[in-house]
Amino acid sequence: MAQSFAKGFYNSHAWLASRKRYLDAVVDTSGNILVSKERDGDIVYVRKDDPNETPVPSECVIPPRMCERCFKRGELTPAKVVHHIEHITPENIDDPHVTLRYANMQRLCQDCHAFVHSGQTEPRVTFDENGNVVPKNESLQSMIERLTETVDESRNIYRSKR
Ligand SMILES: [Zn+2]
Ligand SMILES: [Zn+2]
Numbered sequence: 001m002a003q004s005f006a007k008g009f010y011n012s013h014a015w016l017a018s019r020k021r022y023l024d025a026v027v028d029t030s031g032n033i034l035v036s037k038e039r040d041g042d043i044v045y046v047r048k049d050d051p052n053e054t055p056v057p058s059e060c061v062i063p064p065r066m067c068e069r070c071f072k073r074g075e076l077t078p079a080k081v082v083h084h085i086e087h088i089t090p091e092n093i094d095d096p097h098v099t100l101r102y103a104n105m106q107r108l109c110q111d112c113h114a115f116v117h118s119g120q121t122e123p124r125v126t127f128d129e130n131g132n133v134v135p136k137n138e139s140l141q142s143m144i145e146r147l148t149e150t151v152d153e154s155r156n157i158y159r160s161k162r
Contacts (some may be wrong), residue, residue, distance in 0.1 A: 004091045005093060006088050006093055006128065008029075009088070009093055009099060014048070014096075014100060015099065015100065017108075018100050018102070019105075019135065021066070022082055022102055022105045022107065023082060023107060024064050024065065025064060026045055026061060026062065026063060026064055027047075027062050027107070028056050028060045028061060028062065028067065029046065029060045029062065029068070029071070029072055029140045031049075031068060031085075031102070031103060031105065031106055032047045032048070032049070032103070033048045033102055034046060034047060034048065034056055034061060034100075035048050037053060037055075044056075045061045052123055056129075059148035062107075063076070064078060065078055065079055065106050066078065066107065067079045067107055067109040067112055068106050068107050068108065069108055069109075069112040069115075069116070070109055070112060071108075077109040077111075077112075078109065079108055079109055080108070080109055080110045080113070081108055081110070081113050081117060082105050082106070082107055082108075082109075083105070083106045083107075083108045083113055084099065084104055084105065084106075085097065085104050085105070085106050086098050086104050108147075
């Protein structure tokens with residue numbers, strides 16, 4: 001629910017137009033607005049503000065109206081809100097650099113929006129029923145495997161030298 005000091009802002013034409021523009025945009029995983037270009041018969045996406053028009057890797061291209069936080073976890077979930085990364089306060093409500101700048105906007109689904117306002121940090125591990133640490137996601141799991149392998153390797157090298 002919008003707080004009372006922000007009601008006028010959330011009903012303003014400027015916000016509603018910017019919000020819709022951001023919801024409908026293709027963005028990258030950092031929230032930059034992308035535009036499509038034809039390159040050798042293919043469609044590529046480039047940052048709107050990139051003079052070199054370097055194509056953004058396709059795994060970083062978020063389709064319109066999809067939650068940015070879910071996308072980074074490999075899920076496509078329709079976004080329900082456009083959130084302000086730097087939260088809106090009575091002090092900055094009249095500063096368009098905070099309220100209307102696309103770089104300060106983030107498309108989120110209801111669950112992700114609740115999460116980012118809960119003040120929790122991203123959980124990196126969970127615990128199994130025996131209280132052992134279990135990595136939360138695949139990349140951390142593979143990182144641990146890689147590090148374990150490196151340790152095993154150095155142990156073997158150490159042993160073979162003795
Ligand atoms: Zn989400
Ligand atoms: Zn928010």
